Amino acid sequence: QKGGMESVSTRSSPKHDCGHFQMPLHYPRYTQADYEAMPEWRLDLLLKEYGLPIIGDLESKRKFAMGAFLWIK
Structure with a gap:
């Protein structure tokens, strides 16, 4: 293609990670x-x-985990 936007389906660039976060199959269900x-x-x-x-x-690890995984009620 010349000019314009490149089609996503024809793009040949390698896939890029969106960081290091990985979403496991299950969300942790721990209490405070x-x-x-x-x-x-x-x-x-x-x-x-x-x-x-x-x-x-x-x-600090405990505080981080609680902040990341606990929902405020």
Whole structure:
């Protein structure tokens, strides 16, 4: 094609990732109490499963997980 917009179906560029976030099949169903008692290794696995950062101490990981996965009621 000359000029204009390129058709999506004819584009030959490779697929690009939209970042590191990965949506697993099931959304985690933990309560706030579950996160507050969850061991660090389990938090690390949960965050890794979703492609989220695993940084900071245990308390910051818990706060991050609760902010990411708990719905405000």
